[in-house]
Every structure is written in C-alpha cells, then in structure tokens.
Amino acid sequence: MKRYAVLLWMTGLAAVSFAKVDLVTLPASESVQITIYESADLTLVRDSRPLTLRQGTNQLQFSWAGTLIDPTSLMLVPQKAADQVDITDLSYPPNTVNVGIWTLESRQAGRIPFEITYLTSGFRWRAFYAGILSENEKTMRLEGYVRVFNQSGEDYENAQVRLIVGQVHLLDEIAELARRTWPYGRPGEGVPGMMPQVQMERARLAFGAVKAMDEIAMTAKPKEIRKEGLSEYFLYTIEGTESIPNGWSKRLPSFQAEAVPVVNLYKFEEEMYGPSVIRYLYFFNDAEHHLGQTPIPGGSMKVYRTVSKEGHLTYEGGCEIKYIPVGQEAELNLGPAEDVLVKPKLMDYKTDNYRFDDRGNISGWDEIRTVVIEIKNSRPMPIRLEIKRNFPTPYWTLENRGDSEKVFEKVDLDTVKYTLSMPPQSARVIEYVLTTYHGVRQEDWTRQNQ
C-alpha cells in the first residue's frame, strides 16, 4: 500500500474549496518504475495510474507527507488521449504542507491512463562483488551484486527497478528540496526555508503477499539484469518487479562470470607502501576475461580462495574498486603479503669527484651507493613482483650488478622498476650501484647525457 495518496475529485467548477472534498477515489497504481542513481541521492519515480475523468474541469490532489519527494519535480502526463486533456496547473495550497492539486481540463469523459513522475531522495544502491579464486589463483569466479536501500519514506510494491551508473549534475539536492516548507521558497528568500527532516515512519509492511502462482513459476530463477548504455550513463534494469518497503533493502545478483583470468602482482615501493609487499589482483573487463559486456560499477569487493574439493573457502582480503569501463583493467589491492619479503639494504656509500669553486668551497660532488635487495617468496606458488626505487634527484646513473639488468626498466626521470618472476619458495638478490650528481657535477652529467 502506498503511503502517499492520490485523490481525485471531479467538478465542473473552476474554484474549489480545498477543505471540502466531495468525491474521492484512490486509483490503484498500474505500474511503478523507480530509477535510482548511484552518484547522487536521486531517484526518478514513474507511477502509472488510470484516472477516470469527466468532461470539463477535474482536480487531482496528490499528497506526500512523510516522504522525501521533491514537490518541484511533480509531473502529470496523460499516456493516451493527450490532445483531449490539458493539464492547466499544479497548485500548492497555502497552509497545506505536502499537498499539490492539479487542474485538468478534459474534453472527454472516461478512463485515461496517466503517469505521475517525480524525483525523490532516500533511495540508494551500491554494487559489491565477491571474487572466488581457483586453488592455483589463476582464475576466479566473479559475482556481482547490487543492494538497493529504501529510506524514502514510501513503500514501493512491484516496482520495476532500474539503476544508473554515472555522474549526474544537480543544482539542488533533492533531499533539500523535499524539506522545503514552500516548494519554491518565498519571494525575497535567498535560501529555501528548512523544515526539520521528515520523520520517516518505519511501519513494516508485508510485501510479496499478492504474488500470484503464475508469477512464482515465471520468476523461479535469479533475475537477469539488462544492461545498456545511455548518454554518459549506464542503465541496469532488473528483470520483473521488486517490492521494497520503506526501511528495507534488497540484494540482487547483477552478474556472474566464471573462470575470469586474473594476474597476481606483488608490489614493493617504500615511499608508497612502507616496508611491506602489497598484493594486487588484476583482471580486464573484456571478452577475453569473460566480462566486458558492461562497465563494472565501483563498490566493495571481497576475495576468497577455494581451498577444497568440497568448495570450502578462505578469505583472502577485500578492497574498494573504482568504476571499470569496458576494456579497462581492474586493480584490487588485497593488502600486505607477509609471505613475500623484499629487503633493500644500502651496502656501501661513498662520495667522489669533488669540485671546488674560486674561493675553494665545494661546488660539486658525486654520491655513490651500492644497494642490495634481498627478495624471498615463501608462498607455495610462483609470484610476479614489481620493485620500484625512487631516487632523490633526476641526475643519476645506474649500474646493475649480476643479472639485475634483465629485469630493469626506467619508469620516469627519478624512478626505476625491477620486475621479477619468482618460483615458489625461492629467493634472489638484486644489486645496483647508484651514482647521483650534485652541485656543478649536475652540469657534467647533463653534458654526458646530451
């Protein structure tokens, strides 16, 4: 049962005493569609109702006490016989909070379907994910879910639910508009008058009670979510209808992809992560990775690993993921990996090539550092590891010792990266000699490198 009320009364008189209700009908909703945005507290509601009009002037009262509906967004649109009906005005009567009255001029009598649309706040949805890694951690089953929360003050029964991913630009927050005493404020009022927040009733209504047996048979499988791109948005439409009473939330599966290839990458960068090695998991949102049909909305992700034939799981870690467009790579930070050690050590430090100015003061010198990085993989599986080193100056030269050159790569003017593949339970050492140039020696460096 809807909490807000649509009252219709018909009269041939233009002037109607609002306090005097002659005839009241409560036309049942034929269908409700709610479109919930992710990036703002904004939901578009379309409520279809057939109204029985008489020829002449009709008035329709709509009240929304206890809800978070933005009164300035209220629209009434005839779905049929539009040329026979003029919706001449919508009036917000004085001293009557949360009530609007539409005046309709109809040239014909009879039943005409209408759609009432408005924006409301109080709904939100978010995506979350579970990734279940195979035992060898090369693939995972990716399960996507959405959870829809209804704090709108209104119960929505058998509503088609659509979810929007994308940034929406708003001038006013819908929740603020919903709290105004006067829908459009008052003349001379810079800031809309604020009312205490609407106290939302928490009456819990049974839902799904009227679900018919044929519908049971029809919906006896997890719902599909249809996905489509619209402008800069992505629209997810949940199959069938959902009932979400005020105060309730609902979790729905959005997709499932099997055997998504993943890459485990371990990263070490002291300036970024401190002394720990951080484990990352990567996968592409593309067809090759059994995904790629739609962007993946941002949300929280939990990663488990299968540890037995009976399907028992172990929890590997969790993180927030950002919005992943089709074709882009997703990066999951699973936190520090204690079983992979990277230990850089400064093994030798010296200065050399001093230059002196006319006054005999030091004007330039070199610093030469020998660094050894001990690496140990004590995991029972092979790993790929990236070690980044940041230097305090762009004036440097590097000499790699041993086979360190094979895994070396310059990233930018003061950063280098070593990428290694480590077998299970293995250790290795990287060694390099870094020479940095200071004072006038920077000019010598520049000349040598031109």
Next chain:
Amino acid sequence: MKQAIWFAAAAGLLFGTVGAQARTKLAALPQRESVDIRMDNADFTLIEEERILTLRKGLNQVDFAWQAVSIDPDSIRLTPLDHPNGVRILNVSFPPDEAALVWEIASDGDWAERVRISYLLDQIDRLTAYKAVADKDETKLDLTAYLIVRNFSGEPFDNARIRLDADSVFERDLADGQTRRLLWTQNRALPVTKVWTWDSALQPWDPEQLERQNIGIPVRYRLVNEKAAGLGRAALWPGKVRLFQDDGHDSTIFLGEDNLSFLPVGEKAELYIGDSRDIVVTQRKIKEEQINIRRNRREQIVLYDTEEVLTAKIENFKDSPAVLTLIERIPGQWEMKSCSLPYTRKDAETLEFEITLPARSGDKPAVVQLEMHYQRKNVRP
C-alpha cells in the same frame, strides 16, 4: 542455549509473505549440521555452516537473523549443496532496523536441502602463544605452539571445526564469551644457537664509567624455520613465547619471554631471554684526528678525512665458551686500514663480528681484544 544467529524457513506456499508475519510463524528452525570456523586470515574470521533446509517446490522464504552479532551483511553467502542446479536464490531482502535478511529461494522439488552459509564474523579471533623449553646445554628447544581462540562474537558454536590451514583442524564447542587454548603443534629438540649481542649503538661502551652497575648483554636463542631444524613446513605465526630451561633436576626454570614475529619458511628468529652479566665488553676510541684537510681561500675547513682507532676488550667470565655478536657502526664513507678480527659488512655502516669466546680458565676470564683502525673519508664540517 542462546543462539544469536538463527534461522527460519517458511515455504512460500504456506507463508507467502516476508516481513513481520513470516518472521514469527516459523515453519522450521534447522539446527546447524556442521560449522567450520576458518581462522587462516589474521584479520577476519570466516564462518561456514551447513544446515538442512526443508524446501518445497516453488518459492521459499528463509530468514537469517544475527541479533547482537556483528556480521558483515555483504559477506553472507548461501550455497545449495545437494541440488546446486535445482535450488536457486532469487533475491535477498534486508528488513529495517534489524540484523536479518530474507532469502527468496526457488526450488524445483520438495527437498531437504543441505546448504552452506558463510559469512565474516567479528569479535572472534585467534592468537598464537608458544612455550619453549631449552635443554640444559641450551642447544635444543622443545617448541609447543598453542592456538588461542577467543569468541566474543555473541554466537555460540557447538562441535565447530576450527580450521587454520590444510593440516590443522580442531573440533570443539565454542561458547559465546569463551576463550580456548588449543594445543597446536609440538616440535621437539629444535636446534637453537644461543647468541650474545653487544651493539655499540645500544650498549654503554665503558663499564668503568658506571659505578657498581653491571652492563647487561642481551642473550637470545636463534631459531631457523627450516627443514633441517625440524620446521620449514609453514610460516610460524606471531605470538608470545615463554621460555623455560631444563634445570637438570627433572624440572625447569623460567628464562623469560619474548614476542615472535611472523616467521616465513627459511627465515631466522631470535628470541630475547634476558641480559647476561658474565660477558663484559669495554670499548674505547683511542684516536680520532683530522687528516687530508682541505680549506677554502678564507682558511675555513671544507672537507677532511679522519684517522680513527677503536679498541674493545671482551671478557668471558663464564665457565663455558660463548659466541658474541659484536656490532660496530661507522657512519658515512670509510675505509678499514686494519682490523684484528674478521667481520661481515651487514650494510653500508654496520659491521658484525662473530667472536668465539673460550671459557674462563680458573679465576681469570677469557679475553679477546679487538682493534679497528679506519679512516672516514670526505667528512664535511
């Protein structure tokens, strides 16, 4: 027994509603058939429980509530085990202001379905504690690991399988508010090395400067997580180690305690048991002068080297030999001119000497002398 997490199943044909009505008219309250408490992750405990749900053909609604228990609702999963293709979860609804959810489940038949429910539960965790008993010679260690399971989650678990890794499973009851210490592993006669460490950056140099005070030299047992040492199968988890020593009279003495850090396979750990006063180190710098001085036009020094000599006298008053790890530090750029003992360069400024000290002879301590002559280079004032 109080159960904070409870379950109710209502067949859709009988109770077509979810909400207050269905939640009080319980068709069945299936007990846990089994529960696994997975504690291999240090930060999160994963519960996997199996229950038998009586499902009717068609739609079923199943309540799962966790009053006074902290569960991450996003982590709750339900997996049908007997008919994975014939039982489908359609959606999950969360009632307002309640720690509960309602699954809507479609079933192709009238089945008593075994399902697995898993979730991450808060306020239930594990610690590791160790008891280590050294033999009288302090060359071997019996290391016993205990798993301490603390359940303050609000939820009791009967006959729970507490899982740590593939090899370690415990079956226990675990009441709410209960802490259980479980014997985990026992390793007998692990080889250990007793090490004394004197670090020039941490210990006072000259005991004569400290009237009537001993200088304690830290003593540690060194343990390697490797197969040769009887370990090496898995990392040792961090935890407090209480150390005892066999006193040779069928009893033990308490040596001390230390924290063991996470110890991966192949790594070594050192357990500090206290300070020794039977080894005395007296270190003095006997020379430090500037050489190769470079001045600017105004005769100010801009760069110089140093000539430095450092001596250390190490005395062992024990009636047994000992190995002392002596750590010296020379900052900046330096060059060793002569050194009376061999050393390992641990990093740019750290030198480590492993010095074998003989036992004392009669009333006289065994003495080893160290003399280091080195130059520091390119020092700026």
